[in-house]
Amino acid sequence: MTPDESLLTWVPRLRRYARALAGNRDDADDLVQDTLERAWAKSALWRGVADMRSWLFSIMHNLHVDGVRRPRLATQPIDDDTPELAVAPTQSERLAVLDLQAALDQLPIEQKEIVLLVALEDMAYADVATTLGIPIGTVMSRLSRGRERLRALMDGRDSPVRLTVVK
Amino acid sequence: MNPITEAELHAFVDGQLTPERHREIEASLAQRPDEAQRVQSYRDQKRELRALFDPVLDEALPQRVLRAARPRAAWYSQRWVAGLLIALISAAAGWGLRGAWPSASPDNTLAGAGFAQRAAVAHAVYSAEQRRPVEVDAAHEDQLVTWLSKRMGAPMKPPHLQALGYALEGGRLLPGGQGPVAQFMYRDAAGRRLTLYVSNEIGAPASSASAARGGQSETAFRFAREGRLNVFYWVDGRFGYAISAEADRTALTEVSSEVYRQLAKGATVE
Numbered sequence: 001m002t003p004d005e006s007l008l009t010w011v012p013r014l015r016r017y018a019r020a021l022a023g024n025r026d027d028a029d030d031l032v033q034d035t036l037e038r039a040w041a042k043s044a045l046w047r048g049v050a051d052m053r054s055w056l057f058s059i060m061h062n063l064h065v066d067g068v069r070r071p072r073l074a075t076q077p078i079d080d081d082t083p084e085l086a087v088a089p090t091q092s093e094r095l096a097v098l099d100l101q102a103a104l105d106q107l108p109i110e111q112k113e114i115v116l117l118v119a120l121e122d123m124a125y126a127d128v129a130t131t132l133g134i135p136i137g138t139v140m141s142r143l144s145r146g147r148e149r150l151r152a153l154m155d156g157r158d159s160p161v162r163l164t165v166v167k
Numbered sequence: 168m169n170p171i172t173e174a175e176l177h178a179f180v181d182g183q184l185t186p187e188r189h190r191e192i193e194a195s196l197a198q199r200p201d202e203a204q205r206v207q208s209y210r211d212q213k214r215e216l217r218a219l220f221d222p223v224l225d226e227a228l229p230q231r232v233l234r235a236a237r238p239r240a241a242w243y244s245q246r247w248v249a250g251l252l253i254a255l256i257s258a259a260a261g262w263g264l265r266g267a268w269p270s271a272s273p274d275n276t277l278a279g280a281g282f283a284q285r286a287a288v289a290h291a292v293y294s295a296e297q298r299r300p301v302e303v304d305a306a307h308e309d310q311l312v313t314w315l316s317k318r319m320g321a322p323m324k325p326p327h328l329q330a331l332g333y334a335l336e337g338g339r340l341l342p343g344g345q346g347p348v349a350q351f352m353y354r355d356a357a358g359r360r361l362t363l364y365v366s367n368e369i370g371a372p373a374s375s376a377s378a379a380r381g382g383q384s385e386t387a388f389r390f391a392r393e394g395r396l397n398v399f400y401w402v403d404g405r406f407g408y409a410i411s412a413e414a415d416r417t418a419l420t421e422v423s424s425e426v427y428r429q430l431a432k433g434a435t436v437e
Contacts, residue, residue: 008236008237011232011233011236012223012225012226012228015223015226015228016220017220019223020216020220029229033231033232033235036235036236040238100219104216116216119212119217120221124183125181140174143177144173144174144177147177147209147212151208154212
């Protein structure tokens, strides 16, 4: 497999994670694009990278954390009047989706990242620790707090999530 | 059996325990409905997160992502080049004309690098054109000047480079980062093209005005190259200039000096 093919194979998973992190398609793809460009800029290092996934997700993590800290360009959010861009889910799916997405967005970023890496990537805890550059004990405590908070939010306890769209 | 730690409970959810420990905890949970319910809720979370975001895996990749995933031969289409150019600027000895040595502010440097990148892309795109390299050709230079000056909001007269072997072919208007930019195209006797790219969206107008009048304009020539394409660029007041060609550095240096000289004389811009 040539290097560019190997990078391409990770793109769908990077996009999935980025979408969950960023919450919308444009910001997520910005993040993916930046990650890939950074990866190419550092392509001299690929030979020494034992775990490509961890390396790529680590780049994305750093960019995302930097991006969140930096003030962002004002963007126009898609509102209720915006025509559906994707296939419209059924009403009940839509409510559930908003519920989970909204709850996820209320997690602190450091908990959100770990909950997502474990859920979406099935990443081993040790790999999460490597990717995020934190001790494994920290991974476990943040995972625990993140999941519990998400559960509380989904159950409507602890600053309940309000659904913004009910149609 | 050892007591179950919180970490183990999560490792149980995620299947990251040894088979023995997994079975032990499974048995223990049967006796502890509260914990069992919590485990079930975490499993549901994972399942729902996958259901919510897995569809992304099947989406067609947007072009920009696809492009970013592939290595490119053309250096100037990559955003990291801006960073590279900044590195070049710090590393290479900038050279100034008429004793003016470079000391651009970081902001100008950044703007300049992005600008040089756009200039290089514009050169690559239009210098390859055989039939329509320009929108208005040199036979209608007066129209070209009027048109570009009007759109750029400043006098835009192409420098004359015949003495250096480059004849004006014409020019065109292009979109820059925020507004219009002008591109002048030249060619030598062998048909090799050279472009001058002029943008008025670089520096802050206030500082440039005073700098220009006070003669303190901090002009720094910068150079970038990749393969055969060389780019000289500089920022003068609020204007950025980039000269791109597949000429060697010495020849391009000569052209840049001449362009700068003509501009400084007020023959063209400002």
